[in-house]
Amino acid sequence: MLNFEFDEHDEFTDEERLRELVDSFEAEDRAGYLDSDALDDIASWYYEQGRFEDALRVVNRVLGSHPFSSDAWMRKGVLLNTLDRHAEALDAYDRALALNPVDVETLLNRGITLDTLDRPNDALESYRQALELDPVNDEALFNNGVTLERLNRLAEAIGVFERCAELNGDHPEVWYELGYCYDRTGEHALAVDAYDRHLDSDPYSHDAWYNRGIVLNKMGRFDEAIASYDMAIVIADDFASAFYNRGNAMANLGRLDEAIENYLQVIEIEGADSATCYNIALAYEEQKQYREAIRYFEQALESDETYSEAWYGLGCCFDALERFDEALVFFNRAVVLNPGIADFWYAKADCAYTLGRMGEALAAYRTTVHLSPENRDAWVDYAETLFEARRPEDALEAYRRATSIEPGHAGTYFQQAKALFALGHREESVRSLKTAFMLDPSKREEFARAYPEMYGDARIRRLLDMDT
Numbered sequence: 001m002l003n004f005e006f007d008e009h010d011e012f013t014d015e016e017r018l019r020e021l022v023d024s025f026e027a028e029d030r031a032g033y034l035d036s037d038a039l040d041d042i043a044s045w046y047y048e049q050g051r052f053e054d055a056l057r058v059v060n061r062v063l064g065s066h067p068f069s070s071d072a073w074m075r076k077g078v079l080l081n082t083l084d085r086h087a088e089a090l091d092a093y094d095r096a097l098a099l100n101p102v103d104v105e106t107l108l109n110r111g112i113t114l115d116t117l118d119r120p121n122d123a124l125e126s127y128r129q130a131l132e133l134d135p136v137n138d139e140a141l142f143n144n145g146v147t148l149e150r151l152n153r154l155a156e157a158i159g160v161f162e163r164c165a166e167l168n169g170d171h172p173e174v175w176y177e178l179g180y181c182y183d184r185t186g187e188h189a190l191a192v193d194a195y196d197r198h199l200d201s202d203p204y205s206h207d208a209w210y211n212r213g214i215v216l217n218k219m220g221r222f223d224e225a226i227a228s229y230d231m232a233i234v235i236a237d238d239f240a241s242a243f244y245n246r247g248n249a250m251a252n253l254g255r256l257d258e259a260i261e262n263y264l265q266v267i268e269i270e271g272a273d274s275a276t277c278y279n280i281a282l283a284y285e286e287q288k289q290y291r292e293a294i295r296y297f298e299q300a301l302e303s304d305e306t307y308s309e310a311w312y313g314l315g316c317c318f319d320a321l322e323r324f325d326e327a328l329v330f331f332n333r334a335v336v337l338n339p340g341i342a343d344f345w346y347a348k349a350d351c352a353y354t355l356g357r358m359g360e361a362l363a364a365y366r367t368t369v370h371l372s373p374e375n376r377d378a379w380v381d382y383a384e385t386l387f388e389a390r391r392p393e394d395a396l397e398a399y400r401r402a403t404s405i406e407p408g409h410a411g412t413y414f415q416q417a418k419a420l421f422a423l424g425h426r427e428e429s430v431r432s433l434k435t436a437f438m439l440d441p442s443k444r445e446e447f448a449r450a451y452p453e454m455y456g457d458a459r460i461r462r463l464l465d466m467d468t
Contacts, residue, residue, distance in 0.1 A: 018045055025058065036062055036069075043075065052082050070100035074109065081113050089113045104134045108143065115147050123147045138168040145177060154181050170201060176208055183215050191215045206235040210242050213249070222249045240269040244276060256283040274303035278310050290317040308338035312347065319351055327351050335364075342372035349381070358389050369401075376405040380412055383419070392422040410440035414450075421454050429454070430463045437464075 018041060025042050039062050046055035056079045062072045077092035093110040096103065111126035127144040130137060141164040148157035161178045164171060179194035195212040199205060213228035229246035232239050247262030263280045267273075281296035294317050300310040315330035331348035338344065349364030365382035372378060383398035399416035406412065414436035420429035436443045447466075448455040455461065 018042075022046075036066060047079070052079050055079055056083070068099055070096040070103060070106070073099065074103065074106045077106070077109060077113070081109070081116070086113050086117050090117065102133055104130045104137060104140065107133070108137070108140050111140075111147070112143055115143070115150070120147045120151050136167050138164050138171055138174075141167070142171060142174055142177075145174075149177065149181060154185050157181050158185070169197075172201065173198075175201075176205070176211075179208070179211060179215070183211070183218075188215050188219050192219075204235050206232040206239055206242070209235065210239065210245070213242070213245060217245065217249050217252070220252075222252045225249045226253075238269050240266045243269070244279075247279060251279070251283055256287055259283050272299055272303060274300040274307050274310070277303065278307065278313070281310070281313055285313060285317060285320075288320070290320050293317050306337055308334045308341070308344070311337065312341075312344050315347060315351070319347070324351055324355050328355065328357075339367075340371065342368050342375065342378070345371065346375075346378055346381075349378075349385075353381075353385055358385065361385050362389060369398075373401075374405055376402045376409065376412070379405065380415060384415065387419055387422070392419045395419045396423065408439060410436045410443055413439070414443050414446070418451055418454065421451075421460075426457075426460065427463075430460060433460075433464060 021038050021042050022045055025039075039058050043055045043058040043062070046052070046058060056076065059072055059076045059079060062069065063076065066072060073092050073096035077089045077096065080086070080089035080092055090110065090113050093106055093113065096106045097110070100106070107126050107130035111123040111130065114120075114123035114126055124144065124147055127140050127147070130140040131144070134140065141160055145157045145160035145164060148154075148160060158178065158181045161174050161181065164174045165178065168174070175194045175198035179191045179198060182188070182191035182194055192212060192215050195208050195215070198208050199212070202208065209228050209232035213225040213232065216222075216225035216228055226246055226249045229242045229249065232242040233246070236242070243262045243265040247259040247266070250256070250259035250262060260280055260283050263276050263283070266276045277296045277300035281293045281300060284290075284293035284296065294314060297310045297313045297317065300307050301314075304310075311330050312334040315327045315334060318324070318327035318330060328348065328351045331344060331351055334341070334344040335348055345364045345368040349361050349368055352358075352361035352364055362382070362385055365378065365385055368378045369375065369382055379398050379402035383395045383402065386392075386395035386398055396416065396419040399412060399419055402412045403409070403416065413432045417429045417432040417436070420426075420432055433443075433447070444464075444466075447464075455466075
């Protein structure tokens with residue numbers, strides 16, 4: 001975008017003369033004569049001082065004398081855009097282009113304003129026109145890439161940013177945007193390289209260090225991610241998101257006390273929020289410090305009572321404390337809030353089973369296997385509960401589903417044998433037991449203790465070669 005920096009001429013570096021020009025303009029007789037070059041200098045000075053309204057007043061005075069100056073209309077557009085008067089800025093750019101339709105700088109600035117006005121396709125057209133006139137304009141390429149990125153056209157954005165980087169490898173932002181796009185497209189190694197290139201030129205970019213840490217965390221390179229977050233925090237010591245994700249990386253490494261310290265730092269900076277309290281609770285739960293975990297799950301729910309994972313976490317803690325009635329209440333709350341999560345239903349099913357509420361347990365197991373049909377453990381637990389509910393045919397079907405999911409699991413065949421035996425399918429029961437023994441010989445030692453009725457059947461013992 002156009003800036004109002006002074007040209008490198010001796011007369012423009014004369015601060016005393018420039019101050020006199022400004023004083024003259026600000027004097028009471030503002031109608032006094034100042035030529036267009038002087039007014040340009042004054043406008044540039046105001047712009048550099050951040051006095052954009054004053055700069056606009058000067059440019060309007062230039063246009064009063066030179067209404068056909070495309071450069072003045074372009075400058076007016078820049079100022080209006082800076083003042084967030086984007087629709088007026090667009091009109092000024094259009095006036096400039098009516099006078100000079102091949103001005104690349106105006107087309108570029110017009111594209112930026114159109115993007116700000118949420119007209120990305122019009123912005124792309126403006127960049128296209130600029131690039132037709134100047135195909136190696138790195139700023140036009142960069143802003144074109146930014147608009148494509150906003151439209152989620154990431155592959156196209158990457159191509160444009162890569163072309164921009166080829167033309168100007170020292171562009172201050174192109175490597176940062178490439179890092180972001182590579183991350184979004186799953187090209188994590190390229191993302192890290194791009195952020196490294198950005199940091200070569202801007203080593204104090206806390207956002208780049210932070211984003212680099214995010215990518216490294218996704219790659220499972222947790223120690224490097226922590227080092228990257230450390231840099232972000234050194235640069236910006238109140239960077240709450242860096243502390244939060246540093247905590248996540250610590251948790252991934254099993255360094256739970258350090259993870260908690262980082263999460264508490266987030267709370268100190270920003271106050272308690274549901275996600276941070278939830279993560280603290282998870283860390284305490286993993287350490288079996290259930291009462292501390294409960295405290296932070298409850299704090300998470302104070303911030304967001306619809307946080308289904310926190311209700312589930314409370315249920316798990318109370319279940320671990322063998323306070324099953326309370327646990328079931330919390331699991332019920334979780335499944336009501338988020339009925340599509342198989343783990344919630346599974347936990348509810350196990351808890352209801354422990355409480356002897358077989359009907360409720362069966363319904364919850366049935367929902368679990370519907371939501372997670374490849375969960376062998378859930379099918380086995382469902383089968384066991386069906387068998388205890390004196391539904392051996394349904395139990396057998398559930399066991400068969402479990403064996404189809406994991407044919408090499410000895411325990412499923414071992415448990416399935418009792419359903420076959422109860423249904424009078426003795427030969428099939430024996431085959432199921434033989435498969436279990438073949439897969440895990442230790443099951444042979446469990447047989448008498450686990451299934452005394454079957455063991456007491458002399459024919460079954462003989463078929464299993466247990467009397468020799």
